[in-house]
Amino acid sequence: MFQSYDGLCGIGELAGRAGVSVKTVRFYSDNGLLPEASRSAGGHRRYGPGSLERLRMIRSLRTMDLPVSSVRRILDEDDTTGRAGGALEDAVAGQLRTLGSQLKALRWREAALRSVQESPAAERAGRLRLIGAVAAPPSTAPLARFWRGWLPPRMPAGSVTAFLEAAVPQPPDDPDPGQVLAFAGLCAMVTRPCDGDEPTQPHAHKAAGARASAVLYAGLAEAYDLAGTEMRQDREPGPGDALDGFVDAYASARDTADTPDFRRALAQQLAADPRIDRYWELTAELVSAPGGRPEPTPGTAHDWLLTALRSQSGPR
Structure with a gap:
């Protein structure tokens, strides 16, 4: 009073x-x-x-x-x-989200600066330009746009979302300098103009219609998961559920039977398809723990399955 x-x-x-x-x-x-x-x-x-x-x-x-x-x-x-009551809870929760985003941005900037600092003097300017093109905190929107343009047209939205979840790596909240550099490399790769007139999409995209595309990529996602389990156990590429699911995805999309002749033809076609190996190499660097075992990616799982298919099919 x-x-x-x-x-x-x-x-x-x-x-x-x-x-x-x-x-x-x-x-x-x-x-x-x-x-x-x-x-x-x-x-x-x-x-x-x-x-x-x-x-x-x-x-x-x-x-x-x-x-x-x-x-x-x-x-x-x-x-x-x-x-x-509720108003205070909502305000505190919103402020925590904001602070989380700010902390993520600060950790990202710190790792980016360390990446430039630790690089050889002759490479610093180029590395600075590469990393400086990425916002902090980083956005995966450029990667998602790249894959949306790469996927077959008319794919159902659910199938596209499922594929993007597998193909678009999420940058870590607390990255090391190598992971910042890998993500910057991915963004540069998907945003630069394409060189030459070489095709950038595999023949598998010629599957007719939206349904066939959805069947193909749903089957491939399951096969890649199974192959990833085999890879984590250091198993050599070979026959099994992963390979059978891999072949069945293509056969079902083309409404044909899984036969030895189909496997031989598929192995030849996939071996000749355009590749984006660098994308998956950078993805592995981004999602793997520093100094740890590389995590399987859809790209490395595809290579494992293709090797298994080629070794099983053999020459005609």
Whole structure:
């Protein structure tokens, strides 16, 4: 309770008790966060007994860097219900998301700077240009656009989404310099103009219609998962469920039977298809733990399965 005759206090006394400046109190009042009880005959602001606690709450919320709009919603809820509930929870959750994004960006910038610092002097300018073209935190949008243009037309949206989840690597939250360099290399690879008139898509994309494309890529995704399990166990390419599923994906998309002749023809066709090995090499560098075993990617799984198919098919 203020000691004045009317139980109210002026802006200077309120600011002094709360440990803030008069300018701060005036700002909160002008923005409707700290209502005045009345004005003196001389036009000076007067505040009621609850103003000090309210001002301290505002100060605490602002210390957490919450915007004025969020503070207003929290105070309005407190005025209505007598407690800060959902509005406070939402504001804190939103601020945590913002801080998480900021921390990710800072970790990414730190690793990028270390990558430039640790490179040979003759390579620093080029590496700086490569890494500097990537935003922080990084976005996978360029990779997704590349694959959307690469996939067969008219594929169902669900099939496209499933393929992108497998083909587009997510940059780590706490990368090392090598992972930053690998992701920058991927972005540069998918955004630069294509050289020459060489085809960039495999013959498998000639499967007719949206249904055939969906069948093909759903089957390939399952086969790649099975092959990845074999690769993690250091098993050599060979016959098994992974290879059978791999061949069946192509056979089902073409509405034909899985026969020895089909396998021989498929092995020859896939061996002649255009390749983007560098994409998968960089992907492996990005998703694998530093110094650890390389994680299988759809590209390396495809190579494992193709090797198994060729060794099984043999010459006609």
